[in-house]
Amino acid sequence: MRRLLPPILFLASVCFAFGIALPLIHVERLFFFTDEPSLVGMVAALWAGGDWLLAATVGLFSIAFPAMKLALLHNAAYGRPETAVPGWFRMLSNWSMLDVLLVALVIFAAKTSGLATAFTKPGLWFFAASVLLTATASALVKRTPSAAS
Secondary structure (H helix, E strand, O other): OHHHHHHHHHHHHHHHHHHHHOEOEEEEEOOOEEEOOEHHHHHHHHHHOOOHHHHHHHHHHHHHHHHHHHHHHHHHHHOOOOOOOOHHHHHHHOOOHHHHHHHHHHHHHHHHHOOEEEEEOHHHHHHHHHHHHHHHHHHHHHHOHHHOO
């Protein structure tokens, strides 16, 4: 199991980078107006629009916490044997899949409203893959004797 950890952590990190940078959805309104926001773009647009609390919340739970968890997992996997991911951080990371669910709800709402059409883009799939791979890496780090606390 230990030899699966490096490729899983690498793939999780790459998928996370693509997931926050690539467009999550394609929204088309009135056949003329289209938008393909990325996660980073959404946070920037919320911030620029004056929705600082929402931008900070989305940025923390969607970008900062998953990035910190990946960094902690890399440290736990390759750092000192006593290094581990803190329990409180594992609890916060359980909310990572919420972003994927919210985008799915936006797509559903757009399709059923008749005012717009929406389709998933690669960023959503990369982000979802990153969440699943990070959870797998976390489970492997917990099971690896040299990385346990």
